[in-house]
Structures are given as structure tokens and as C-alpha cells.
Amino acid sequence: MLPVHPGTSPRTRKSRHMARTLLIPAVAGISALALVTTAGLATALHKNDVELVVDNSATSIAVREDTVAAVLELEGIELGEHDIVLPGPETRISQGMEITVAYGRPLDLSVDGVKRTVWTTAPDVGQALAFLNLDAQDSKLSTSRSTGISRQGLSVDIATAKDVTLTVAGKTTQLTVAGTVADALAEAGVTPDADDTLTPAADTTLTDGLAITFVDVEVKTSAKEVDIPFKKTTTSSETMAKGEKKITTKGAVGMSRETYTDVYHDGRLVSSTLAKSVISRQPVHEVTTLGTKEPAPKVEVADPGVKKTAPTGSNNLTPASGSTCMASYYWEAQPTANGEQFNTNAMTAAHKSLPFNTMVKVTNLANGKSAVVRINDRGPYISGRCLDLSTAAMQQIGGTSSGVVKVAYEVVG
Incomplete structure (x- = not known):
């Protein structure tokens, strides 16, 4: 029997022993619980440094979440069916991890008029077309290759070469x-x-x-001077003998300046159109006057002392007395004004107004030689001249070498 301490019953001593025996396991259990709780708390309080890259925009964050999906939820990032996250959502978080999120973007393409819509995570047009193998440099785009693509998408027209x-x-x-x-x-x-x-x-x-x-079409202007022809008209005059004809207004050409519009194709003239015409000088129309005056009846006066003879070239003729003028001669065979055929050897002459068949004595005042001629033509029409003799008549009075001589003339029959 154990010793019993004074004042202590055996029952009391047993209870104390049991208490000491039970206390040891209880303390051990509390220590174990404290150890587990401390380890769990340490794990819950640990953070991992993570780099989150969203559409090429990087952010460094410290997170306690254990998966990529939890980190995305923490950051309020919701993924659509066309979005991409790397690594995958179920991947566990580790220290220094990089999480990349690329949002899908609708890209409305029209390639040579053929339309289609594709989804891309490329941030700009150039990268998207490169991924789609549509980045030929000679293609023409409706926007720059560097244009960014927003989450709302972009429309791009492509014309291939x-x-x-x-x-x-x-x-x-x-x-x-x-x-x-x-x-x-x-x-x-x-x-x-x-x-x-x-x-x-x-x-x-x-x-x-x-x-x-x-x-290459080129339009030019050109200009030139152009003659304006004059018209010929006739008029009648009762003061001129019938059959007489003379130019009373001499004709003269006019002048106009014409401006043209010239069209050239590749340097070659293909058309020239008159644009305007400005008259710089009016034409003068020629007027020929025809005589209508009937000749006065011829009155034959008998002169017993004078015998009427045919025109003669006798040098024994007495000089003519009366009017003086310049006389010329002509020799071209042509019809005369009275309808005869001109004969250069006949003793004839042209006068502006004397009746046809009038006999005229003509005397060269330079040498006194005379000839009697018959008027059968009209002329001359040169100022200062009154008679145009036949060649024979001019030879008779000795004036062919001069061509034009001063004469006296008188009507003799």
C-alpha cells in the first residue's frame, strides 16, 4: 500500500493521478491542432506574382488564387468563344507565371468583291492579313495595314493585283x-x-x-488670214452708147481673220473647227456698166467738093483739127463691140462713145502723120486715152515704137 499523505484520503490521491495521466494526451492534441492550423493559414496567406497580358497590355499582380480561371475572374475578365487565354483556364498558378489574354475580333473582309467574316486575335490589319495569307504587298486595301482592330471589329476591302x-x-x-x-x-x-x-x-x-x-488630247487655237473674193455685177446706163461697156467700180478682195480650234490626239491633228471669223477688210464688188443709149441717126450732107472714101492711111492727108488726146493701139484678134472680128491690118479704131462706123482723121502731133480710121469697137478704158488704134493705123502715123502717142482727131464722116 502506497503511502498516504496526512490529511489525504486514498481516493483523492487516485483522482490526482488520473488527472495527471489525462493531461498529457490532451496537451499533445492541442499542439497538433495548432500545427495544422498554422500550416493552413500560411498557405492561405501566400501570394504569387503573376504578369497578366491583355491584348498586349501587361500588368503585374500578386494573387492568392490557385488557377488561371480564378485569376481571370478576380480581374473581371470574361472570355468569349473567340477569345484565347494562355495557359489554359485550369492551369495552376505558379510564381512568375505570365497569363496572356487575346480577345477575338470580327474582321469583315471583301476580297475582289467576295465578302466573308473571320475572327482574329491579331491587334492590327497587317498581322491579321498575314495570318490569313492575304498580305500581298501589291494588293490595295481600303485602310492602312497598321490600322488597329477594336473588339467591335473592322471592315476591310481588298483588291488583289x-x-x-x-x-x-x-x-x-x-x-x-x-x-x-x-x-x-x-x-x-x-x-x-x-x-x-x-x-x-x-x-x-x-x-x-x-x-x-x-x-492624250490637246486642244489648241490657230489663226490665219483669208481672202474674201469680190463679186462681179453689171448695171446699165442710158448715158453710154449702146454696146459700150466699161468697169465703173474696180473689184478688190477683202480680208478676214479666221480662228480655229485644233484638236490633237497623241500629238496628231485630228480636227480643226472654225471658231470665229472677223472681217478686217470688206471686199469691193466689181461693177461693169453697159451702155443702152441708141446712136443718133446719121445725116449725110452732100458736099460736091468732097468725095467720101474708105479709110486711108495716105500721108498726104491734111492734119486733123479739133480735140487732142492720147492714143494707144492693140493687136489681139477678138470680137469687137459691134460684132466684127478684129483685123489688125484694117484701118479701124475704138472710141468710148462715137457711133460705130464713124470716120475719124487721126494725126500724130509728134510727126504730123495722119490716117483715117473707122470706129468699130469701144475703148480704151485707161484714164487720159481717147482712141485705141489698130496696129495698121498706129503704124501709119508712126507711133508703134512709142505705144502711146498724143494725137489730134476730128470726125470726117
Whole structure:
């Protein structure tokens, strides 16, 4: 039997022993619980540094979340069916991880008129077309390749390059170009103006094999002086003997300045149109006056001392007395004013008004030689002259060498 301490019953001593025995396991359990709780709390309080890249915009964050999906939810990022996240949403977070989010964007494409819509995560047009294998540098785009694509999307028209021919001034060139006929001209360095012609029109969409023709049209102005011909008219005069004819108004050509519009195609004149005509000098119309006066009846006066003879060229004639004037002669065979055929060997003459068949004595005042001639023609029409003798008559009075001589004349029958 254990010793019993004074004042202590055996029951009391047993209870204390049991208490000491139970206390040891209880303390051990509390220590274990504290250890587990501390480890869990440490894990819950740990943060990982993560770089979040959204559409190429990077942000560094510290997160306690354990998956990519949880981090995205933390940042309020919702993914659509066309969006991409790397690494995947179920990937566990680790220190220094980079999470990349690329939003899908609708890209409405029209390629040579054929429309379609594609989704892309590319940030700009150039990268999107490169991914779609539509980035040919000779294609023509409706927007710049550097244009950004928003989440709302973008519409882009693409014209792919076509093989065409361009003919300028008769020379044909092969071109590979996109767009319209105007783009083909620009590629060739041709700048049309309003006068030029172009087939087909500048806004025509290019197609393979299209033939383009350009004609350089130039409009110029030219001018020249042009003669205006005069008209010939006749009039009558009762003061002139019938059968007599003379030019009373001499004709003269006029002058006008004509301005033309000249059209050249590729340097070659194709048309010239009269634009205006300005008269600088009016023409003078020629007027010929015809005599209508009937000759007075001839009165024969008998003179027993004078015997009427035919015209003669005798040098024994007495000099004529009366009027004086200048006389010329002519020799061309032609009809006379009274209807005869001119005979250069006959003793005849032309006078402006004396009746036909009048006998006239003509004396050369320089040498005194005389001849009697018959009037059968009209003339001369040169100022200062009154008679135009036949060659024979002029020879008789010795004036052929001079051509024109001063004479005295008188009517003798």
C-alpha cells in the first residue's frame, strides 16, 4: 500500500493521478491542432506574382488564387468563344507565371468583291492579313495595314493585283496592279486631264486581262488670214452708147481673220473647227456698166467738093483739127463691140462713145502723120486715152515704137 499523505484520503490521491495521466494526451492534441492550423493559414496567406497580358497590355499582380480561371475572374475578365487565354483556364498558378489574354475580333473582309467574316486575335490589319495569307504587298486595301482592330471589329476591302495592259500613245505596257483603272494610270505615271480620253472609265475595277487605252488630247487655237473674193455685177446706163461697156467700180478682195480650234490626239491633228471669223477688210464688188443709149441717126450732107472714101492711111492727108488726146493701139484678134472680128491690118479704131462706123482723121502731133480710121469697137478704158488704134493705123502715123502717142482727131464722116 502506497503511502498516504496526512490529511489525504486514498481516493483523492487516485483522482490526482488520473488527472495527471489525462493531461498529457490532451496537451499533445492541442499542439497538433495548432500545427495544422498554422500550416493552413500560411498557405492561405501566400501570394504569387503573376504578369497578366491583355491584348498586349501587361500588368503585374500578386494573387492568392490557385488557377488561371480564378485569376481571370478576380480581374473581371470574361472570355468569349473567340477569345484565347494562355495557359489554359485550369492551369495552376505558379510564381512568375505570365497569363496572356487575346480577345477575338470580327474582321469583315471583301476580297475582289467576295465578302466573308473571320475572327482574329491579331491587334492590327497587317498581322491579321498575314495570318490569313492575304498580305500581298501589291494588293490595295481600303485602310492602312497598321490600322488597329477594336473588339467591335473592322471592315476591310481588298483588291488583289491583276495583270492588265495599258496603251499610251500607241505603246502597250504590261502592268500588275490592284484597284481601278485610275490606279493603273498612277502606277504607270500617267496623269490624265479633263480633255483626255480613257477606255474603260477611270473607276472601272481591274480584272485580269483588262486592256486600257489612254489618249492624250490637246486642244489648241490657230489663226490665219483669208481672202474674201469680190463679186462681179453689171448695171446699165442710158448715158453710154449702146454696146459700150466699161468697169465703173474696180473689184478688190477683202480680208478676214479666221480662228480655229485644233484638236490633237497623241500629238496628231485630228480636227480643226472654225471658231470665229472677223472681217478686217470688206471686199469691193466689181461693177461693169453697159451702155443702152441708141446712136443718133446719121445725116449725110452732100458736099460736091468732097468725095467720101474708105479709110486711108495716105500721108498726104491734111492734119486733123479739133480735140487732142492720147492714143494707144492693140493687136489681139477678138470680137469687137459691134460684132466684127478684129483685123489688125484694117484701118479701124475704138472710141468710148462715137457711133460705130464713124470716120475719124487721126494725126500724130509728134510727126504730123495722119490716117483715117473707122470706129468699130469701144475703148480704151485707161484714164487720159481717147482712141485705141489698130496696129495698121498706129503704124501709119508712126507711133508703134512709142505705144502711146498724143494725137489730134476730128470726125470726117
